[in-house]
Amino acid sequence: MKIAILGYGRMGKTIEQIALDRNHEIVYKTSEKINTEELQKAEVAIDFSIPDAAFENITTCFKNNIPVVSGTTGWLDRYEEAVKICNENKGAFIYASNFSLGVNLFFQLNENLAKLMSKFKEYTVAIEEIHHTKKLDKPSGTAITLTESILPYTQKEDWKLVEEDEKASANQIPVVAKREEDVKGTHSIKYSSAIDDIEIKHTAHSREGFALGAVIAAEWLSDKTGVFTMKDVLGL
Ligand SMILES: NC(=O)C1=CN([C@@H]2O[C@H](COP(=O)(O)OP(=O)(O)OC[C@H]3O[C@@H](n4cnc5c(N)ncnc54)[C@H](O)[C@@H]3O)[C@@H](O)[C@H]2O)C=CC1
């Protein structure tokens, strides 16, 4: 498959490696505004750029008839707008806050646990994520996805980014975001009562899981039209 990499940073470089290992060809890579002539050489594009560039990158792909996989976080206030433009152009699109198989299984576990815990009001829920210090957005896209799956099973209306030991208001789920040198991505969900705690946690050891998931998603998407998620790709 001929691949364009939009955003040649930590993830872009890992994706290049995994794509080459899977016998794909990188026909275009950029860390700047897209050159549409270069983009046209690709059969599929993979965007891991920055929050301010993702929407323009993704919609440029739709307008140039290039299926696009995006893992960029921090731009999701424009997701519905992107979906509309995708549909108008009969494009193909997959966004995921996290492409790793492990986190997608963890998403399912999180939802099942939230459903179970909804019957036990003595427990309160809190989310924590830890990432490297170069990360631009806070909280992580993965933490937002986890929180949004829990919300329907609680009496809470929303989530709130808080400092460690700070409390959210009664109708918000607290989300703590820590930044530590070289952490690839750790997410935990903790249900606490006066008697005990129940906690689930996912720890990424490298960026390879995210990159492999994104390349698998690109392979899956390349002959499709429409808007999909990793659940479609993984058959979950
Ligand atoms: N969904 C997932 O599985 C994962 C998502 N991410 C997300 O992917 C994004 C990238 O992460 P990293 O590679 O660690 O960041 P990075 O900062 O290493 O790379 C981003 C690159 O995008 C470039 N860039 C700036 N403007 C651009 C533009 N207009 N078009 C294309 N590229 C542009 C930057 O120069 C930089 O090279 C972040 O939003 C991060 O949260 C990261 C890991 C996994």
Ligand SMILES: O=C(O)C1=N[C@H](C(=O)O)C[C@H](O)C1
């Ligand atoms: O920026 C990162 O590094 C990561 N970002 C994603 C997110 O915001 O959830 C996924 C992963 O945790 C790594």
